[in-house]
Structure formats: structure tokens, C-alpha cells
Amino acid sequence: MSEFAGVGVFLVGSVAVALIILLIPKLIAPNKPSKEKLTAYECGNETIGQTWIGFKNNYFMYALVFTAFDVETVFLYPWALTFQKMGIFAFAEMLIFIVILLVGFWYAWKEGALEWM
Template sequence: MPTLNPGYLYAGILLVAGFVFVILAMAVANLLAPHNATKEKLQTYESGETPIGSAWVQYPLGFYIFALLFVAFDVDIVFIISWAVIFKQLSIFGFAEILFFIIVLTLGLVYAWRKGVTRWI
């Protein structure tokens, strides 16, 4: 029977202790926190200023699409950097994969550009 690595046991104990601590802290905070909602507590906080109008403002859809485009390309940079770290270990197949990846990214950017996603106004 193989022996178990004690590192896994320690990691498991820390994981369980972390979950127990978070759940216990949330339960105690919920029990001790006051639950009387007043008008001031229900008011939207605007950095100390009295809010004017409703807090439910609809933003143009272009802002969300632009943000999603930014996140997508930001995550792709992480893939490219991790590929660059192991570049010497890869063969020509690894280079062809990243070239295909960059071509697909470029086509996506050209498509978004032609659709007007990159324009603010």
C-alpha cells in the first residue's frame, strides 16, 4: 500500500479550515448585525453626496461590448505570455498553433472594428 504525502493532508486541513472559518464568520456576523433598515441605510451611497435621480441608469450596450472585448484580449495576452515562456521547448507545431491563435484574434478584432465596437461615440 503506497504511503500518502503529508503535504496533501496539510493542504486538505487548511482548505477545510478556510471553509469553516468563512462560514463561521458569516454566521456570526449575520447573528450579531442589526437588522433594522432605516431610510438612510436604504439610500444609495454617492460618496457622501445626496443622490439626485434614480440609481438605475441604462448604459449604452456599446460600453459592455467594449469591456468584453477588452477582457477577451486581456485573457489572450496571458495565453501568449505563457506560450512565450515555453517557446524553446515547442517545435514548429507550437509555433503554428500560436500563429493560428493570433490570426483568429486578428480576425476577431477586424470584425469588431468593422462593426463599430471600438468607437466610443
């Protein structure tokens, strides 16, 4: 258990620093809202029509699929570097991993998550 004490101290310290960084501006910064400050601002022009326009759901799904395959690349690179040392078991594991990702890719394609417009 003592091997993980450093990890615990680091975790507590990082959470404390994050909370301090978030709380200091709330305590120090002036907060004087006015009607002018609360109006919507778009490149110096008054907004025309509705200010809050929702995004299509497909943009979010497109980003999620991109991130999943980006992470796949991160896992494939070290595996490829040590492939000869690990043997056939590692090859089978990576094959299963790639099959799972291909099934996810097929599902995203079928649902239309890769269609931009």
C-alpha cells in the same frame, strides 16, 4: 485518483471558508433598516432625477474585448519563452490561436464594441 485528493480537499476547504466569510456577517451584524437608511445617497446630496441610470452596453463589451486580449498576452509570454524548444507544431498552434483572436477582434470592431462614445 489519489494525486487529485489534495486538489479536492483544497477545493472543499476554499468553498467552506468562502461560505463562512459570507455567513458570519449575516449572523452577527445588526440589521435595523429604516427609511433614512434606505434612501439613495450620492456624495451627501439628495439625488436629482432618476437614481438608477443604466450603462451603455458598449462599456461592457469594451471591457470584455480588453480582457480577452489581456489573456492573450498571458498565453503568448510563456510560449515565447519556450518557443525554440517546442518546434513547428507549437508555432502552428499559436498561429491558429492568434487567427481566432484576430477574427474576434474584427467582429468586435465590426459590431462597434470598440467605440467609446
